[in-house]
Amino acid sequence: MLPIFDSIRDINFLSILIRMLIATSCGAIIGIERSIKNRSAGFRTHILVCIGAATASLTGHYLYLVAHLPTDMTRIGAQVITGLGFIGAGTIIVTRKQTVKGLTTAAGLWATGIIGLAVGSGFYEGAIVGTILVLIAECFFANVGQRIRYTPEFRAIISYQSKQSLDHALRFLKDRGMAITALQVSSENDDGVYVYSALVRLRPSSNLNPELIMERVSDISGILAAHVLSAEKKQRG
DSSP states (O other): OOGGGGGGSSSSHHHHHHHHHHHHHHHHHHHHHHHHTTOSSOHHHHHHHHHHHHHHHHHHHIIIIISOOSSOTTHHHHHHHHHHHHHHHTTOEEOTTSOEEOHHHHHHHHHHHHHHHHHHTTOHHHHHHHHHHHHHHHHTHHHHHHHSOOOOOEEEEEEESSHHHHHHHHHHHHHTTEEEEEEEEEEEEETTEEEEEEEEEEEESSOOOHHHHHHHHHTSTTEEEEEEEEEOOOOOO
16 A cells, blocks of 8 residues: 555545545546547546545445444445446447447446545545556557457348257357357248248357358258348447
């Protein structure tokens, strides 16, 4: 621990004021970056989350250390962490293309709340280092994330007449390293004969040719047809 903070670790008016100012600064630093990128939770939201978390942490310490009440001073902070999940959920959006946006902002809000708890408890070193690392992750690691290669998901339609045929097709896909992320089955009556269609969303583990894979699936006994609908672009939070 840094000795320069030792004089303001006790609960008194000066330390409360300093903790609130530090919480405001940490929230503002993280929030500025989000506001610049025009995210749903920006400058003021991050400040309020950090101040609120710091106040909750301070309240727990006050009730236990000053008011001498028989309570767990970490309980209020624990409830803050739970509440941050609801706030973060409000920044997450599922687009029409069934992709998710806002995860980084939600995670940043959660981290900001934890930083506020650290400030309120007097753990200044952890709060300052945490703020710096969150800022580095949001500012500099974004470019690194854009350069990471990934195999996009794609959707395909598989038509078949028996469940056993579909099971064979899905087993074939899994054996080729494909993860099935969604599956929706519908049926159609064609002159008294039921024909089933499976809408499958697949995530390859390697750079495979979706069209070629579906051609192989079409050759499986009992499969009437199999073709690719569309590839899906991955949205980064």
